[in-house]
Amino acid sequence: MxxxxxxxxxxxxxxxxxxxxxxxxxxxxxxxxxxxxxxxxxDTDDNLRLAQVRDWLAGQPWSDLRQYRMEPPAGADIHWSRIPDLPIAGIILLLTPLLGGAMAEVVAVTVAxxxxxxxxxxxxxxxxxxxxxxxxxxxxxxxxxxxxxxxxxxxxxxxxxxxxxxxxxxxxxxxxxxxxxxxxxxxxxxxxxxxxxxxxxxxxxxxxxxxxxxxxxxxxxxxxxxxxxxxxxxxxxxxxxxxxxxxxxxxxxxxxxxxxxxxxxxxxxxxxxxxxxxxxxxxxxxxxxxxxxxxxxxxxxxxxxxPHCLSRLEGVSDExxxxxxxxxxxxxxxxxxxxxxxxxxxxxxxxxxxxxxxxxxxxxxxxxxxxxxxxxxxxxxxxxxxxxxxxxxxxxxxxxxxxxxxxxxxVPRLAASYSMLVRVLGISLAFIATSGALPILVGNYLPDKNRKSEAEQDEDDAISRERCGSREDMAILANLPQGHVYTFLDMAPRVLVMTPHTTVTGPYHRNHEAIVDNILTLRAKPDQARRRIEATGADYLLLCRGQLDVIGPGVEDQGLAWQLGKGASFDWLEPIAVSDDNPNLLYRLTTQGSSG
Structure with a gap:
């Protein structure tokens, strides 16, 4: 056979x-x-990849992979390579004269x-x-x-x-x-x-x-x-x-x-x-x-x-x-x-x-x-x-x-069986199993420890990370005067792609000190969080309700992000109105007032 x-x-x-x-x-x-x-x-890396390609096509040197819209003015150190950028950039350059830049990007991220x-x-x-x-x-x-x-x-x-x-x-x-x-x-x-x-x-x-x-x-x-x-x-x-x-x-x-x-x-x-x-x-x-x-x-x-490469490859701190x-x-x-x-x-x-x-x-x-x-x-x-x-x-x-x-x-052993049932069902099951289709077919019937009730899932869908970064829900931030945005690590690359703003940092390990500072700031009590956010020169604070869990355990009921998610208000944060179904929380930092 x-x-x-x-x-x-x-x-x-x-x-x-x-x-x-x-x-x-x-x-x-x-x-x-x-x-x-x-x-x-x-995901975050796909967004940053597109941001990196845009920067390169806009004139950033070939060998400079720093992301200057993160942690400006020095920029965030990114350890990547230009190799995956090449087909994306090539398609954009080829099609922009025919389709325009926006549509060329869509084709590039589709085809690459x-x-x-x-x-x-x-x-x-x-x-x-x-x-x-x-x-x-x-x-x-x-x-x-x-x-x-x-x-x-x-x-x-x-x-x-x-x-x-x-x-x-x-x-x-x-x-x-x-x-x-x-x-x-x-x-x-x-x-x-x-x-x-x-x-x-x-x-x-x-x-x-x-x-x-x-x-x-x-x-x-x-x-x-x-x-x-x-x-x-x-x-x-x-x-x-x-x-x-x-x-x-x-x-x-x-x-x-x-x-x-x-x-x-x-x-x-x-x-x-x-x-x-x-x-x-x-x-x-x-x-x-x-x-x-x-x-x-x-x-x-x-x-x-x-010898310095014998420790953790990422080189990040224990914290x-x-x-x-x-x-x-x-x-x-x-x-x-x-x-x-x-x-x-x-x-x-x-x-x-x-x-x-x-x-x-x-x-x-x-x-x-x-x-x-x-x-x-x-x-x-x-x-x-x-x-x-x-x-x-x-x-x-x-x-x-x-x-x-x-x-x-x-298959030859199953095909040699005298039983029609063994030949037909056996070969069919062998095909379904060895092609990897079996776990796909039965996957919905397997227990999922993360599975929630229908109502809970609907609520999660409404405030999911994907929704937080959608073009529609990011439009309000994109239309604000250009500024510096303090936000969750995983939201930062999306901000770069969908808006003209800069961000405080992103989820990239060479910048682990800024990562730790970001998480601790969002977990901190409001008075302390205010001082830390203002020290970055941030103009806006953007939170995604679907990502409030990323701040980690410890002080959620007292921390800034958790309190904002529960509806708290502070006079140093001016809410920017968003639609009722927008899962983002958006604020403008003010220079007066005290937390309360």
Whole structure:
């Protein structure tokens, strides 16, 4: 039923992948259509990405990524890369003469996410054909769309870098499974270099696939050329991406981006890979010794040259972790999410464990190498979800070829059954499960610890974070004289996109001192909060009733934000009238009066 050989000359499947991409585009456009005109960007990072692109197109230097409308005049330090800005800016520049700037932006934030989506669909289909079976790619294609942690990063309006990071991981998988060893290593190395230049979120998983390549060299000496080109492409590619894309701030010895710290590690590691593979010893024990020695050299170099990078990567204070980072939803363990999210995130990896094990059992040496490498990386990613649930996207992506492999093994056995019921229902259930559709179908029936009554949910919807940032509800603030806005961390990027104002800070870890000050100010008693807000030179105070919980526990019944949310008034805050259904609270700071 399935052919195991993945012929590179077999072309028709690529046209079907294109059709799948078209269906994905059509479905997601239909679901997101109402939010396109209002630029209802999905989260804070998407909003800041658009603000950064606007600033660049308005003349901000290529290598200056500070956001000067946050924490003016010095600006907030942003550790990002220009790489995800390129397609957005390119589409805007291309279409502005035809459609005008506003409509060009709408098209850009709609189309840009489909570029990494196309890369992922073709990459995962290719990997699945090589690892599972030639005819198993449809399962993988559907699984990409059903793996919500993956597909949510490929939707229209999702313009931040997460989709690009997943695309680079999928290309590393392509290189790892490439039957042409030298080409595969080059693909891996360039994708790793690009991933590092975009951000460090995938560093663990690309390092694991790199280590799997080294293990393949140890136990399968034919992997020598893959390892050599991997090392050369990683070192050379990282250098090139650093020279082209490193911001002024990232040219310092910082630990959270491709800086001289990680560039040095990449160049040293790549050079060592080339060196130890140049004349590979025949004895696997010698190869093991060389690989271990290289690993120890890299670890020792990093520890002694950059000891400040051995602590928390973000470099944020303990207070910032307590007040802010530990409360970020996606940074919480998967065990603290709802049952529905827990099951959906872990379902594909659980099936893939069995699938990869079966592929190892029945495959030849090359398939064993691929299944072991991908399976090990997936297991680590799955385990790390119990630390931070945001790693579920990488786990699901790595799981897809294994889940497809399980389908490949099960179907012939089910099809051989004498029972029509087993053949029909068994194959159907196997398809629904291994494609990742099952948790989507039963998700609404799973208990959700965050689920509220219908009346409570309606009230939450009316004051939701999305509503607070809508074009309609931000219009009053946008039409006020340009000024400085004191607001919640997560509202700040939306203020930049929807209004001409500046903001006090935003949720970006290099500015952790300002983050702590923002939270403590909104939690403080009104007299103290007034002094702190006035010290920032703020003209306006903007609060979203749907975000009052972000100030944290402790003094809600006495703190400024909580009291304002309950209807309190203070004569140093002049309310600015908004419509009854507007979930925002908006005030102008006055220079006279005292709190009361």
């Amino acid at each position: 399935f052919e195991w050989a993945a012929s590179e000359e077999d072309r028709p499947w690529k046209r079907w992948v294109l059709l799948g991409l078209g269906i994905f585009i059509a479905v997601t456009l239909a679901t997101k259509w109402s939010g396109l005109a209002d630029l209802t960007l999905i 996410p489909f570029i990494p989506a196309a890369i992922i669909l073709f990459a995962i289909a290719t990997v699945t054909r090589r690892v599972a079976a030639k005819g198993a790619w449809p399962i993988a294609l559907i699984a990409v769309l059903m793996a919500t942690s993956v597909s949510m990063n490929l939707m229209p309006l999702r313009i931040d870098h997460h989709g690009w990071q997943l695309a680079m991981l999928s290309l590393v998988m392509v290189g790892f499974t490439d039957p042409r060893h030298a080409r595969g290593g080059a693909i891996m190395g360039l994708a790793i270099a690009c991933s590092l230049a975009i951000g460090l979120e995938m560093i663990i998983f690309i390092a694991l696939l790199g280590a799997a390549t080294v293990l393949g060299w140890i136990f399968f000496a034919g992997e020598r050329y893959r390892m050599m080109t991997l090392g050369a492409a990683t070192a050379g590619g990282s250098t090139l991406f650093y020279l082209l894309f490193a911001s002024d701030a990232n040219r310092q010895l910082v630990c959270d981006a491709l800086s001289p710290v990680w560039l040095s590690n990449a160049v040293l590691g790549g050079a060592l890979l080339v060196a130890i593979a140049w004349k590979a010893p025949r004895d696997w024990r010698w190869r093991t010794g060389l690989a271990l020695s290289a690993g120890l050299i890299i670890a020792a170099f990093h520890a002694f040259a950059f 910032a972790v307590r007040l802010w980072l530990s409360r970020v939803h996606e940074a919480k363990p998967i065990t603290e999410q709802s049952v529905r999210i827990f099951v959906t995130a872990l379902f594909l990896p659980a099936l893939a464990i069995v699938g990869y094990a079966l592929l190892v059992k029945r495959g030849g040496k090359e398939r064993q190498r691929m299944a072991l490498g991908l399976g090990a990386a997936m297991l680590v990613a799955t385990g790390l979800m119990f630390w931070q649930s945001r790693l579920g996207a990488a786990a699901q992506l790595l799981a897809i070829p294994g889940a497809a492999g399980l389908f490949v093994v099960l």
